[in-house]
Amino acid sequence: MPSQYRPTTGTDDVRWRDLIAEFGAEIAHPLTLALERIDALTCSGQVNRAGLRLLREEIETARELGMTAQRLARFATAGLTQSRERVALPESLQSVLMHRKRATNGSGISVQPATTPVDVLVDASLMFSLLNTLLDWALTQTSSTIDLVIDADRWRGLARLTCRFELIDADGLTPAPPLDTLTWRLLEQTALAMQLGLARQINARNATVTLEFALPANIDIEDVKPVDLDRGFDSSMNSKPLAGSHLLVIASRRVMRARIHDALRHMGLIVDMVASIDEAADFCNEGLPHAIIAEGILHGERFDLFCADIRAVVPGFPFIDITEEGKEFNVSDDSGAEHARVGQDVIEAALPSVLTFELSKTL
Numbered sequence: 001m002p003s004q005y006r007p008t009t010g011t012d013d014v015r016w017r018d019l020i021a022e023f024g025a026e027i028a029h030p031l032t033l034a035l036e037r038i039d040a041l042t043c044s045g046q047v048n049r050a051g052l053r054l055l056r057e058e059i060e061t062a063r064e065l066g067m068t069a070q071r072l073a074r075f076a077t078a079g080l081t082q083s084r085e086r087v088a089l090p091e092s093l094q095s096v097l098m099h100r101k102r103a104t105n106g107s108g109i110s111v112q113p114a115t116t117p118v119d120v121l122v123d124a125s126l127m128f129s130l131l132n133t134l135l136d137w138a139l140t141q142t143s144s145t146i147d148l149v150i151d152a153d154r155w156r157g158l159a160r161l162t163c164r165f166e167l168i169d170a171d172g173l174t175p176a177p178p179l180d181t182l183t184w185r186l187l188e189q190t191a192l193a194m195q196l197g198l199a200r201q202i203n204a205r206n207a208t209v210t211l212e213f214a215l216p217a218n219i220d221i222e223d224v225k226p227v228d229l230d231r232g233f234d235s236s237m238n239s240k241p242l243a244g245s246h247l248l249v250i251a252s253r254r255v256m257r258a259r260i261h262d263a264l265r266h267m268g269l270i271v272d273m274v275a276s277i278d279e280a281a282d283f284c285n286e287g288l289p290h291a292i293i294a295e296g297i298l299h300g301e302r303f304d305l306f307c308a309d310i311r312a313v314v315p316g317f318p319f320i321d322i323t324e325e326g327k328e329f330n331v332s333d334d335s336g337a338e339h340a341r342v343g344q345d346v347i348e349a350a351l352p353s354v355l356t357f358e359l360s361k362t363l
Helices: 012-044 049-076 089-099 101-107 124-141 182-193 254-267 277-285 301-313 344-360
Strands: 084-088 111-114 119-123 146-153 158-166 197-203 206-214 246-250 270-274 291-295 319-323 340-343
Touching: 012 049, 012 182, 049 124, 049 182, 049 270, 084 089, 084 124, 089 101, 089 111, 089 124, 089 146, 089 158, 101 124, 101 277, 119 124, 119 206, 124 146, 124 158, 124 182, 124 206, 182 197, 246 254, 246 277, 254 270, 254 344, 270 277, 277 301, 291 344, 319 344, 340 344
Parallel strands: 111 146, 246 270, 246 291, 291 319, 319 340
Antiparallel strands: 084 119, 146 158, 158 206, 197 206
């Protein structure tokens, strides 16, 4: 008998209490394993590569759960403003797959898209988050191929994104991963906020998840509040359109890291910081962020190779350079080949606007 997904029900207070409980249970597991491993290493006095690798994986799992909880927290407040704009669904999916190419290649899982050209009217940053979350969840549930199909039902006025894959089979020693993880709850809450249809069906060992978007012709523009309509660069400054986006900062000086952090703290971003290009390269091998900010004094041949390597995977990937002096700032050119730049004297005033503009071109 196939099992059918049913959305969570109950009052907001009950739903969020349940989500907090799920988060606590999920994050406790990898942290407990990490603590036990540290205790074992302390007792033995011996550190080996295999043990360090496993410890890193456990801490990384806990970190990713924390990032997921931070994204979920966006929906716990009433202040989430959506900017409605026409978005090409296939291009949005392709952009996400390009950003995640390293992660999917590293997992050995093949992702096969099959798309039909169709536009939908949504918040572009939430769409980017939605597609990333769907892929995150699918990657934890399968070890084979993920099929992603986009089609349009003009009769019903809907565009559909269908994700199909074969579930990991429990082998008697390792249980199959749970379906209703925190990542699934994030997908559920994002779809709910975007007013999308969400269905999940489990049939034997196969899973099918379907997201339904109303086609623009079937959305009454009078029902969209003027404040929510996208009016370009200026309007994007009036809300948190990039909340939940992932940013990597490369800065060797602590004071520079602190200034960048303070300048962006109101934007709801997930920010990681490293002190060198080598650390940044190791970080990006695990998966690309949505943008990178780099301290100017770190520029050189190694940095240029690092940027070229990323842009070979994601053309036009957003880089923002912090120059040593001056009050000038500029965005990248139309081709995305040149980096955006912000002078050190105007980090607090200009960096949020420049970052928003650069990321808006990729969403």
